[in-house]
Amino acid sequence: MIEIFRNPHYDFIGKRKWAYLASLVITLIGLISLAVQGLRYDIDFTGGTLVQLRFEEKPSIQKIRASLTAAGFGESVIQEFGESREYIIRVPLGSTTPEQVGRRVEQALAADPSLGKHEIRRVEFVGPQVGKDLQWQAIYAVLAGMVGILLYIALRFDLKGGVAAVVAVFHDVIVCLGAISLTHREFSLPVLAALLTIIGYSVNDTIVAYDRLRENRGKYGARGRNFAEQMNDAVNQTLSRTVLTSLTTFMSTVILLIFGGKVLEDFAFVLFIGIITGTYSTTYVAAALVVDWTYYVEGRVRRAKKAVAKA
Amino acid sequence: MPKYLGWRVGLVLAVVAVSCWYLYPPRRTINLGLDLQGGIHLVLGVETDKAIAAHVDRAAADIKSALERKGVAVARVAREGNATITAQLASPQSWNDAITVTNDYSTFERRNADQAAGRFQLALSEREQRRLGDDFVRQAVETIRNRVDQFGVAEPTITRQGDDRVLIQLPGIQDPERAKALIGKTALLEFKLVDDRTPVEAALAGQLPDTSEIIYQRRTDKDTKTERRTPYVVHKRALLTGAELTRAEVQADPNSPGNWQVAIEFNPVGTRIFGEVTEQNVGKQLAIILDGNLYSAPNINERIPGGRAVITGKFSIDEARDLAIVLRAGALPAPVAILEERTVGPSLGADSVRQGMIAIVASAAIVFLFMVVYYRLSGFIADVALGLNLLILLACMAAFGATLTLPGIAGIALTIGMAVDTNILIFERIREELRVGKTPRSAIDAGFSRALRTIIDTHVTVLVTAAILYNFGTGPVKGFAVSLFVGLSASLFTAVFFTRLIFDVVYMGRRKLQAISI
Numbered sequence: 001m002i003e004i005f006r007n008p009h010y011d012f013i014g015k016r017k018w019a020y021l022a023s024l025v026i027t028l029i030g031l032i033s034l035a036v037q038g039l040r041y042d043i044d045f046t047g048g049t050l051v052q053l054r055f056e057e058k059p060s061i062q063k064i065r066a067s068l069t070a071a072g073f074g075e076s077v078i079q080e081f082g083e084s085r086e087y088i089i090r091v092p093l094g095s096t097t098p099e100q101v102g103r104r105v106e107q108a109l110a111a112d113p114s115l116g117k118h119e120i121r122r123v124e125f126v127g128p129q130v131g132k133d134l135q136w137q138a139i140y141a142v143l144a145g146m147v148g149i150l151l152y153i154a155l156r157f158d159l160k161g162g163v164a165a166v167v168a169v170f171h172d173v174i175v176c177l178g179a180i181s182l183t184h185r186e187f188s189l190p191v192l193a194a195l196l197t198i199i200g201y202s203v204n205d206t207i208v209a210y211d212r213l214r215e216n217r218g219k220y221g222a223r224g225r226n227f228a229e230q231m232n233d234a235v236n237q238t239l240s241r242t243v244l245t246s247l248t249t250f251m252s253t254v255i256l257l258i259f260g261g262k263v264l265e266d267f268a269f270v271l272f273i274g275i276i277t278g279t280y281s282t283t284y285v286a287a288a289l290v291v292d293w294t295y296y297v298e299g300r301v302r303r304a305k306k307a308v309a310k311a
Numbered sequence: 312m313p314k315y316l317g318w319r320v321g322l323v324l325a326v327v328a329v330s331c332w333y334l335y336p337p338r339r340t341i342n343l344g345l346d347l348q349g350g351i352h353l354v355l356g357v358e359t360d361k362a363i364a365a366h367v368d369r370a371a372a373d374i375k376s377a378l379e380r381k382g383v384a385v386a387r388v389a390r391e392g393n394a395t396i397t398a399q400l401a402s403p404q405s406w407n408d409a410i411t412v413t414n415d416y417s418t419f420e421r422r423n424a425d426q427a428a429g430r431f432q433l434a435l436s437e438r439e440q441r442r443l444g445d446d447f448v449r450q451a452v453e454t455i456r457n458r459v460d461q462f463g464v465a466e467p468t469i470t471r472q473g474d475d476r477v478l479i480q481l482p483g484i485q486d487p488e489r490a491k492a493l494i495g496k497t498a499l500l501e502f503k504l505v506d507d508r509t510p511v512e513a514a515l516a517g518q519l520p521d522t523s524e525i526i527y528q529r530r531t532d533k534d535t536k537t538e539r540r541t542p543y544v545v546h547k548r549a550l551l552t553g554a555e556l557t558r559a560e561v562q563a564d565p566n567s568p569g570n571w572q573v574a575i576e577f578n579p580v581g582t583r584i585f586g587e588v589t590e591q592n593v594g595k596q597l598a599i600i601l602d603g604n605l606y607s608a609p610n611i612n613e614r615i616p617g618g619r620a621v622i623t624g625k626f627s628i629d630e631a632r633d634l635a636i637v638l639r640a641g642a643l644p645a646p647v648a649i650l651e652e653r654t655v656g657p658s659l660g661a662d663s664v665r666q667g668m669i670a671i672v673a674s675a676a677i678v679f680l681f682m683v684v685y686y687r688l689s690g691f692i693a694d695v696a697l698g699l700n701l702l703i704l705l706a707c708m709a710a711f712g713a714t715l716t717l718p719g720i721a722g723i724a725l726t727i728g729m730a731v732d733t734n735i736l737i738f739e740r741i742r743e744e745l746r747v748g749k750t751p752r753s754a755i756d757a758g759f760s761r762a763l764r765t766i767i768d769t770h771v772t773v774l775v776t777a778a779i780l781y782n783f784g785t786g787p788v789k790g791f792a793v794s795l796f797v798g799l800s801a802s803l804f805t806a807v808f809f810t811r812l813i814f815d816v817v818y819m820g821r822r823k824l825q826a827i828s829i
Binding site: 001054099122197208237244247264 | 354653656658662670673674677681727731768772773779780829
C-alpha cells in the first residue's frame with residue numbers, strides 16, 4: 001500500500017501567525033499589482049473588435065501596424081498568438097460604426113500585398129452595452145456565489161465557519177486576480193469561469209475540514225483537547241485526502257496548461273494558481289480564522305463572567 | 312449477500328443503456344459549439360424606441376385626419392419626444408369635438424389639457440409601450456427565423472435574450488457578411504409617389520413642403536466602386552408597403568443582361584390599392600423605396616390591374632435572392648443593431664477540437680493511471696466509475712441538446728479531477744478504518760457511510776456555484792456551467808452508488824474477506 005502520510009501530526013494551526021503574515025503579504029502584493037497595473041480586460045468586457053489571423057509567412061508586427069495605421073486603426077493592439085504565424089489584432093471601441101470595424105480591418109490587411117497571404121480565423125465584435133452588462137454580471141456572479149456559499153455553510157455548520165470560508169474564498173480570488181495582473185494576462189470570459197470554479201473548489205476543501213471537525217467533536221478523542229488542537233487534528237486527518245485530491249486536480253490542470261493550446265492557457269493558469277491557494281487557504285485562512293474567532297469569543301465570555309463574579 | 316443487489320445492478324445497466332441510446336451515433340447527437348465547428352454568433356438589439364416613435368407618428372397622422380373629418384380645424388398634430396403627441400387646435404371652440412375624437416384612441420392618455428389655448432397632449436401609456444416593445448421583439452425573432460430558414464442554415468439557434476435582444480447562432484456559415492446583411496436588414500418596402508411639383512433643386516435648398524421628403528437613389532458602379540447618389544423628392548405618405556406582398560421571385564433583368572431583378576406580387580388588398588393608385592396617377596412616377604433607399608421610380612403609364620411589379624437595381628444573383636428572401640419573410644418591426652458578433656473560421660474550430668481532445672484525453676489518462684498505482688484494484692474500480700461518469704455526462708449533453716464548447720470541454724476535464732476526489736475521500740476513509748483495526752467488511756461500510764455526508768456537502772456547494780454560473784452566464788460560460796453541473800451530479804451516482812455496488816459485488820459477496828486491495 002502506497003501511503004503519503006501515515007497518521008500525520010503536523011502542527012499546522014500552531015503556526016498560523018506566520019501564515020497570517022504570509023497571506024497578508026501575498027494579498028497585498030496582489031492588491032498593489034491590481035491597483036498599479038490594473039486588470040487588462042478582454043473585449044468581452046470592454047467592448048471592441050478582435051481579429052485573429054494566420055499568415056502564410058509571418059510578417060513583422062511593424063508591417064501589420066503600418067497597414068492598420070494607414071487605414072485609421074492606429075490605436076489597435078497587435079499580439080502574437082500561440083507559437084506559430086498567428087496574430088491577434090484588437091481595436092478598441094470608438095468609431096461611429098463599430099460593428100463594421102472587423103470588416104474594415106480585413107480589407108485594410110487584404111489591400112497590402114506585402115503582408116502576404118493570410119486567413120481570417122476569427123472575428124469578434126462586442127458592443128459597448130454588452131461589455132458593460134457583462135462586467136456587472138461578473139461582479140454580481142462572484143458576489144452571489146459567495147453569498148450562496150456563506151448561507152449554505154452557516155446553515156450546515158455555523159456562521160463563523162461560513163464567514164471564515166468566504167474570507168478564504170475572497171483571499172483566493174484576490175491571489176488569482178493578482179497573479180493575472182502580475183503576469184499581464186487578460187481577464188476574459190474563460191478566466192472568469194476558472195475563477196468561479198476555484199471558488200467552488202476552495203470551499204469544497206474547507207467543508208471537508210469542517211465536516212471532520214464536527215464529526216470529531218462528538219467523539220471520545222476530542223475530550224481534553226483545546227479547540228486549536230481539535231482543528232489541527234481535523235486538518236491532519238484529512239491531510240492525505242487533501243493532498244491527493246489537490247494532486248490529481250493539479251495534474252489535470254497542468255496538462256490543460258501544456259496541451260490545451262493558447263485558448264485554454266489563461267483558463268488553466270488561473271486554475272493552477274487557484275488550486276494551490278485554495279488548498280492553502282483551507283487550513284491557513286478558513287480553519288485558522290475559525291480558531292481565533294472562537295478564542296476571541298470565549299475570551300470575551302470569560303472576561304464577562306469574571307466581571308459578573310466580581311460584581 | 313448485500314441488499315437489493317439485483318435492483319442496483321439493474322439500475323446501473325439501465326443508466327448505461329439509456330446513455331448509449333442517447334449517444335448513438337455520436338457525430339449527430341453532440342452539438343459542437345461555434346468555437347468548435349466555426350460559424351457566426353450574433354446578438355442583435357431591437358431598437359423598440361424607434362419603432363414606438365414610428366407607431367406614434369402613424370397615430371398622430373391618423374388623429375389629424377380624424378379631427379379634420381370631424382370638421383375640427385387643426386394647427387398642428389405632431390409627435391414630441393418618443394411617445395407623446397402634441398395637438399394644437401386652430402381655435403378652442405371645437406374643443407369638445409376634438410376630445411370626442413381622441414377618446415377613440417384609448418391607448419393614449421390625455422395630459423396637460425389647456426382648453427383656453429386649444430392645446431393638449433396625448434401620451435402612450437407605459438404599459439402600452441411595454442406591450443408594443445414586447446410585440447416588436449417577438450415579431451423580430453419570428454421574422455429573423457423565417458429569413459434564416461429560407462436562407463437554408465443547418466441547426467440555427469434563434470432565441471430571445473432578455474428584454475430586447477435576439478441571439479442568433481449559425482453554425483458552419485461560409486459568408487458571414489452576407490448572413491449579417493440578410494438578418495439585419497429592416498426590409499421595409501414602401502411605394503411613394505414622386506412629388507412632381509417640387510423641383511429637386513428647390514428642395515435641396517430647403518424649400519420642401521411638410522408632406523414631402525428627399526430620398527436618395529444610391530448606385531454603386533461595379534467597375535470603379537464609386538457610389539452615385541441621385542436625390543428624389545417624394546411624398547411622405549406611403550401608398551403601399553411590403554406588408555401586402557404575397558410573392559417575391561428572382562428574375563433575369565431583361566433590360567440589363569447579367570443583372571437580376573425581383574418580381575413581386577401583392578395580395579388582394581394590395582392589388583386593389585395598387586390598381587387604384589396607378590389609375591389615379593397615370594403620368595406620374597412611383598418610387599420604390601427599401602429601408603430609405605430609392606431603388607427605382609418608374610413612370611406610371613396606365614392602370615396596373617394584376618398587382619405585379621418588379622424591383623430593379625442592377626442586382627447580382629445573390630443580392631436578388633437575398634432581397635427576395637427578406638421581402639417574403641416580411642419587414643422587421645423595428646430596426647436592429649448588432650451588439651455582439653463572433654465569427655469563427657472552420658479551421659480554427661478544427662484546431663480547437665484537436666487540442667481540446669488531446670488535453671482532455673491526457674488529463675484523464677494521468678488521473679486514471681494515478682488511481683491504479685495508488686489504490687490498486689480499488690483504484691481500478693474508481694477508474695471504471697470515472698469512465699461511466701464521462702459516458703453519463705456526454706449522454707446528458709446529447710439528451711438536453713446542450714452544446715459542447717471549448718470551455719465546456721475544459722469543464723469536463725476539471726470534472727474528472729474533481730470526481731476522483733469523491734473516491735479519494737471514500738478510500739482514505741476506508742484505509743483509516745482499517746488502520747484502527749476494523750475488519751475489511753465493516754471498514755468498507757463505515758468508509759462509505761462516513762464519507763457520504765462530506766461528499767454531499769461538497770457537491771451541493773459546488774452545484775450552487777454551477778447554478779449561479781449558469782444563471783448569469785452567456786454562451787461559453789453557460790456551456791462550462793452545464794458540464795460542471797451534469798458532471799458533478801453524475802459523480803454522485805458513479806463515485807458513490809456505482810463504486811459501492813462494485814465493492815459489494817467484489818468483496819461483500821465472499822464468505823471470508825481477508826483483505827481489500829486499496
